[in-house]
Amino acid sequence: MRLSIKGIAQAAGVSHSTVSRALSDSPLVKAETKARVRRLAQEMGYSPDAIARSLVLKQTRTVGVVVTTITDPFVAEVMQGVEDTAQRNGYSVMLASSASDPQRELAAVEMLRAKRVDSVIVTSSRVGALYLEHLERIGVPLVLINSHSEQSGRYTFSVSVNNRHGGHLATAHLIQLGHRRIAYVSGLAGHSDDAERVAGYHQALDEAGLPFDPGLVIPGNGRLEGGEQAFQVLAGLSEPPTAVFCYNDMTAIGVIAAARQAGLSVPGDMSVVGFDDIPVAARFSPALTTVAQPQRGMGQQAMNMALALIAAGEATAPFSNIVIQGELIVRESSGRIMVRPRRKKA
Numbered sequence: 001m002r003l004s005i006k007g008i009a010q011a012a013g014v015s016h017s018t019v020s021r022a023l024s025d026s027p028l029v030k031a032e033t034k035a036r037v038r039r040l041a042q043e044m045g046y047s048p049d050a051i052a053r054s055l056v057l058k059q060t061r062t063v064g065v066v067v068t069t070i071t072d073p074f075v076a077e078v079m080q081g082v083e084d085t086a087q088r089n090g091y092s093v094m095l096a097s098s099a100s101d102p103q104r105e106l107a108a109v110e111m112l113r114a115k116r117v118d119s120v121i122v123t124s125s126r127v128g129a130l131y132l133e134h135l136e137r138i139g140v141p142l143v144l145i146n147s148h149s150e151q152s153g154r155y156t157f158s159v160s161v162n163n164r165h166g167g168h169l170a171t172a173h174l175i176q177l178g179h180r181r182i183a184y185v186s187g188l189a190g191h192s193d194d195a196e197r198v199a200g201y202h203q204a205l206d207e208a209g210l211p212f213d214p215g216l217v218i219p220g221n222g223r224l225e226g227g228e229q230a231f232q233v234l235a236g237l238s239e240p241p242t243a244v245f246c247y248n249d250m251t252a253i254g255v256i257a258a259a260r261q262a263g264l265s266v267p268g269d270m271s272v273v274g275f276d277d278i279p280v281a282a283r284f285s286p287a288l289t290t291v292a293q294p295q296r297g298m299g300q301q302a303m304n305m306a307l308a309l310i311a312a313g314e315a316t317a318p319f320s321n322i323v324i325q326g327e328l329i330v331r332e333s334s335g336r337i338m339v340r341p342r343r344k345k346a
Contacts, residue, residue, distance in 0.1 A: 008041050063306055064094045064112030066105055066122040072222070073278040074248065074295055075123055078145060081299025082121060089307055091118075100124075100188050100222075113138050119306040121145060124191060141309030143302045146193045146293075157309070159302045159322045163193045166291040166326035167200020170245045170273045173289070173328055175208045178337040179243035179271060183216040185230040185255060187247035194247055197275065201245055216241055220251045227254020235262060242270060242337050249274035249281050249290055256286070256333065267335035277329055286332035293326055 005023075009016040014033065022029045022037035029037075065082055067075045079095075086093050094117060098105035105125065112120050119140055125147035144158040174182050184201045187194040198217065205212050218233050220226035227246060231254070234240055246252035252274030256266050266272055266286055274281060277292035301322055309319065 005046075008037060008044060008046055011040050011044065012037050060116045060118055061090060062092050062094055062115070062117045063303065064096065064109070064115065064117035064120045066096050066098050066108045066112070066120065066125075068098055068100045068124050068222075070095070070097055072250070073280065074250075074276045074293075077278070077295035078123055078299040078302075081296035081301075082303045083299075084296075085300045085303035085307075089303075091303075091307070098122075102190065109138060109142070113140060118310045119143065121302050121306055122147070124193060141306055143306050143309070145298055145302050147191065157305060157319055157321055159298050159305060159324070160193065161291075161293045161298070161324050161326045163196030163326075164200040164203070166275060166293075167197035167245070168204045169200070169326065169328045170275065170291050171201045171204035172207075173330065174243040174245065174271060174273060174334065175204060175210070177243070177271065177334060179241075180210060180337075181213075181216065181239065181241040181243070182210075183218060183234055183241040183244045185218045185220040185227060185244060185246045185251050187220060187222040187251070189219070197247060220247055222248055223250055224254040224257070227251040227256075228258040229254075231255045231258035231262070235259075240270075243272070243334070244270060245273045245275075247275060249276045249278045249288060252288055252290070252333070253280070253284060256284075256288075266333055268338055271334040271337075273334055275326075281329075282331065289331045289334040290329050291326040292329050294324060298324065 005019045006016045009019045012019065014037070018029060018033065019037050022034045023041065025034070063086060065079065067079065069075065083093050094112060094115060096108035096112060098108055105122065109120050109122065117140065119142065120138070121143045123145045125144045142156045144156065144160070146160045146163070147158060171182060182205070184198055186198060202212055215237065218230040220230050227250065230251070234244065244252075244255055246255060252272050256272050259266055259270055259272075264270055272288070274288050274290040276295070277290045278295075281288040281290050305319070305322065312319070
């Protein structure tokens, strides 16, 4: 049978309310009584009933996290930051996957709320900007990572990199290397981070006086195969680009793999820039030029914001969204445009 507080009280010769106060470090209990009760609880193998405790405190000390997919290296690094911070603060994490489907994402958030989590963190949300009113009705603090809504509400806040700035950094870097036909391979439609990155790409072209060619914006899916498929489209153009800026590193690696399969060299024939700086980016060959996000740090900040919102309760007015600047990391996959001599006519 499960040992209860009453069993410890009987062994200690005190009331069960005294045991409860001692285990919660109440100042109403003498220090020596606390020490004796805690020693007995440890010796007798007592562990608190989390469900009963949550009913009393109206908190489960659990935070739900919704991710697009657990196979994404970016998500893995963010989750490490979330879990490390949660553990240090005595919280546990409940994970759900949305598979980048808005309806599944909403269902996952609803499921976590039904499990009585104290807050929800969502990575790369596709619903943050679309269904804010619905999220507000869920009634627990919700923190979006790399997604945001211009109408953040009483419960919904975000931690994100400055995606427009990052898109501008990547594109301006390629322009400085002499490239004039620069493609962009997007992520899945509906993500605010993708919309902001392509806006930064557009801005850099405008500033350099280069025309925007919608035919150079190719849809992707944020995964390797999306990059491979996008390269096939770009290679089939009458005038292929000399450089490609990709929504994320996984897309960029897919583009590079397909280019090499086609007999092209990177960056000799085509420069490629990614976004995220996942761990494999520096180890890939050629090492990937990318816009770095502090992925683990973003997870830590999101969890800290969730904890602060939980502690604040209804008093959420002082909080605001967190925007972090990305950093361009120049490696081997980007280089100056190669000017090849024209073949002489026979």
